[in-house]
Amino acid sequence: LGxxxxxxxxxxxxxxxxxxxAPYLVREWLFLGYVVFAVGEGVGLYFLTRGARGLALWAxxxxxxxxxxxxxQDATIxxxxxxxxxxxxxxxxxxxxxxxxLAHMVVAMVGVQQSVANVLLAIGVALYSIAILRTRVAxxxxxxxGLLAAAACVFYALVTVSAPRLAGLQPLAEHLFGFVVxxxxxxxxxxxxxxxxxxxxxxx
Numbered sequence: 360l361g362x363x364x365x366x367x368x369x370x371x372x373x374x375x376x377x378x379x380x381a382p383y384l385v386r387e388w389l390f391l392g393y394v395v396f397a398v399g400e401g402v403g404l405y406f407l408t409r410g411a412r413g414l415a416l417w418a419x420x421x422x423x424x425x426x427x428x429x430x431x432q433d434a435t436i437x438x439x440x441x442x443x444x445x446x447x448x449x450x451x452x453x454x455x456x457x458x459x460x461l462a463h464m465v466v467a468m469v470g471v472q473q474s475v476a477n478v479l480l481a482i483g484v485a486l487y488s489i490a491i492l493r494t495r496v497a498x499x500x501x502x503x504x505g506l507l508a509a510a511a512c513v514f515y516a517l518v519t520v521s522a523p524r525l526a527g528l529q530p531l532a533e534h535l536f537g538f539v540v541x542x543x544x545x546x547x548x549x550x551x552x553x554x555x556x557x558x559x560x561x562x563x
Contacts, residue, residue, distance in 0.1 A: 367462040370455060377444035384440050391433040397426045397480070400543065403550040404487045407497065411490035418490060422483025425476045432472035439465050474520035481512035484542065497549050501542075508542040511535040 401422040488505030
């Protein structure tokens with residue numbers, strides 16, 4: 360999810376954001392596209408694991424709500440990066456002073472949304488992984504990686520929502536989040552090769 364490394368503490372950082380607005384905006388659009396893809400991934404994982412019935416359904420609910428929360432969060436940061444830096448750079452000194460608290464509030468709100476989304480996605484990934492272990496519709500190593508990715512996602516959420524108190528753990532959290540990206544890629548490969556068996560029946 361987007362919104363990382365957007366510094367808004369003071370006039371210098373906000374002016375730097377205005378100067379680098381274009382690359383930041385491209386990056387945030389890519390993050391938004393990534394989480395939109397996650398919605399389709401969640402649906403595909405439900406079809407893959409629906410033999411687990413209730414477990415798969417709860418996994419889908421958690422994953423879907425987390426993805427939608429992530430879409431709202433990323434859409435918020437895209438709108439912020441698209442408009443706020445330009446307005447801030449064009450404002451006079453007195454107006455900039457009044458705009459700075461608004462920037463802090465938006466970034467703080469995005470951080471909370473991001474943490475909620477990551478925790479819900481982690482629950483979904485963990486439940487999907489358990490469903491895969493039960494149904495054996497994919498290799499157990501994919502399921503075990505999913506449990507590891509879920510733990511990394513929760514850790515990242517805790518570091519994000521606790522900022523700046525756990526700022527020293529941010530690099531570690533970002534590196535561990537690589538497990539989530541790897542799991543996403545593996546999930547896509549598995550679903551591209553998945554064919555429903557007759558025993559799985561229709562969507563329920």
